[in-house]
Amino acid sequence: MTSAKNYEFINSVLPQWLETSRLQTVHGSTAAYIPELAKAPQEALGIHIMCGNGEHVSAGDCGHVFTLQSISKVFTLILALMDHGEEAIFAKVGMEPTGDDFNSMLKLELVRPGIPFNPFINAGAITISSLIVGDGPEEKSARILEFFRRLAGSDTLDYNMDVYHSESETGHRNRSLAYFLLDNGVLGGSSVEDVLEVYFRHCAIEVTCADLARMGLILAFDGKDPLTGDTLIPRRYVQIAKTFMITCGMYNASGEFAIQAGLPAKSGVSGGILTLVPGQYGIGVVGPALNSKGNSIAGVHLLERLSQELDWSIF
Structure with missing residues (x-):
């Protein structure tokens, strides 16, 4: 056909x-x-x-209208790769599927060196959020939103702040994951709350x-x-x-x-x-x-x- x-x-x-x-x-x-x-x-x-x-x-x-949630992880991974290159990113996250739930922390403790198995599970996406270039969570989030707007061809993409606050207030498992990553040295010296602010925000970007x-x-x-003929991503x-x-x-x-x-x-x-x-x-x-x-x-x-x-x- x-x-x-x-x-x-x-x-x-x-x-x-x-x-x-x-x-x-x-x-x-x-x-x-x-x-x-x-x-x-x-x-x-x-x-x-x-x-x-x-x-x-x-x-x-x-x-x-709905929020991106984990779909955003595709594009934050790409932005982090554009910021740092492959070697730096895959020193912090792996390349393998887990077979576990997306919010599981099981293999972080059981499998060394304790980095997330891939950038699409929550632990991996939190790690990727910490790697976005920017001076603090506001600048990092602004860069992510602008990148998403370019890819969607829409200047109207924005956060659903009700969803953001809902996730932030109930995201106890994600905080646990982030503190575990911090303890393993994966987040470097980043503040857990600053990293999670970036993470919860990009998950709460609204789209159609x-x-x-x-x-x-x-x-x-x-x-x-x-x-348009423009190359937006390598x-x-x-x-x-x-x-x-x-x-x-x-x-x-x-x-x-x-x-x-x-x-x-x-x-x-x-x-x-x-x-x-x-x-x-x-x-x-x-x-x-x-x-x-x-x-x-x-x-x-x-x-x-x-x-x-x-x-x-x-x-």
């Missing part, structure tokens, strides 16, 4: 397929452990797909499915914005980020998603999923009802169907 026909087919079937996947939301639940996220509409499901030529198609509740799709489009074209760092998305991006269901969909993806507990089809599409999905692994239950169902029907798998 040619690209044009492929796009026309997606446009014709997407609303029906989305409504079929929406039925899965009754089997999931919102992220109740973060009080503000628990308020999201459980039955919501939306998707936005953007092509390299600027054409786009959307369906469902794609206007629903269209914003996610636009950010995914940059990754789909190896760091180059196909709509290709090597996009390679690294996409590899982590395949191996670690969907929490403990990353292997299953790789088999069923075969696409680089990163999910967040707000129900967002960022994915891409290399050289073709950036895709943003939201569905706040989560499965037992913390991924959007209806969003995963929809993406797996799209990939299988349209032969999107990179494998």
Whole structure:
């Protein structure tokens, strides 16, 4: 199927397929452990797909605004790599999946040298947050927000301060992780509260499915914005980020998603999923009802169907 026909087919079937996947939301639940996220509409499901030529198609509740949560970890990793290079970053975080929950501290103590296994688990993302260049949490956060705005092509991206405060007030496990990292020498001389302020802030940046799709489009074209011709990210760092998305991006269901969909993806507990089809599409999905692994239950169902029907798998 040619690209044009492929796009026309997606446009014709997407609303029906989305409504079929929406039925899965009754089997999931919102992220109740973060009080503000628990308020999201459980039955919501939306998707936005953007092509390299600027054409786009959307369906469902794609206007629903949500916070990036763990999806932000893809782009803070990239920014930290741009700030310091590979050697410095991977002296502080590893490159392997864990098989543990995203907020587990088990292997920090059991496996030496006590650095986080990868930058997508919470311990790894907290470490990455400490490595963003800036004079204090305000400047670091401002740099992250500006970088995200450039990738999304939107000057309106901003924090949801209610979500930020909700996470900060209830983030006891993340504080435990940060103090453990500090004790292991991973955070250097950074203040735990300063690092967590940066971390909680970038998780609380608000987006729509269209914003996610636009950010995914940059990754789909190896760091180059196909709509402007500007190179925003070095290709090597996009390679690294996409590899982590395949191996670690969907929490403990990353292997299953790789088999069923075969696409680089990163999910967040707000129900967002960022994915891409290399050289073709950036895709943003939201569905706040989560499965037992913390991924959007209806969003995963929809993406797996799209990939299988349209032969999107990179494998």
